[in-house]
Ligand SMILES: [Zn+2]
């Protein structure tokens with residue numbers, strides 16, 4: 001049973017979350033999580049009907065460092081961030097990451113040419129497979145533009161929102177581009193996040209799907225991070241037992257946590 005490390009969790013520093021950081025930490029302690037990393041959204045230039053996905057990093061670090069101290073004997077709290085990647089933002093992300101001491105940085109794709117697949121308009125007027133392919137192409141483009149992060153968030157996020165979700169979605173169909181993404185991650189020493197939000201969205205699997213996790217290992221990938229993407233306390237370490245079983249069946253025996261951007265291996 002793996003509820004040891006949840007390394008993708010939001011708090012009210014994220015535009016789409018109203019759970020106070022302290023409440024999240026207290027709930028993680030109750031849930032028996034040993035290593036928790038809070039990873040609030042920093043999505044520059046995200047235009048969504050008044051929701052702002054940006055926060056003040058200095059204030060964030062100040063608040064979270066104080067929580068880290070307060071609960072030091074009950075939980076290992078790490079301070080992370082989820083960067084919303086867009087190729088032209090690389091310089092801004094570079095400056096942000098270098099001028100603030102985060103323990104862990106997730107790179108995620110939420111916008112494809114300024115459009116979030118979360119909204120149905122992303123899929124309008126085209127085949128679902130085309131929309132999925134475009135997401136993966138954008139992921140690769142982003143990886144080439146900026147790669148100073150520790151784990152790649154929810155690699156097939158787009159599938160959560162497709163009209164047919166993962167019904168007709170198979171690794172084989174996107175093999176070429178997915179392999180290139182995985183090879184790039186491995187070459188750059190970037191981890192692959194197992195995001196159990198996929199279960200919440202009814203996919204029956206985490207993001208990415210089993211075949212991608214398996215392929216990552218086959219190609220030599222070792223760095224796995226586990227994240228629930230919880231925005232509410234009830235989703236902390238959501239379906240982590242199931243995800244750990246899946247990882248073991250793909251040949252993994254461990255996952256990784258980070259402190260000061262350094263990877264540490266822990267058991268599943
Ligand atoms: Zn995300």
Ligand SMILES: [Zn+2]
Pocket residue numbers: 008010082229
């Ligand atoms: Zn997230």
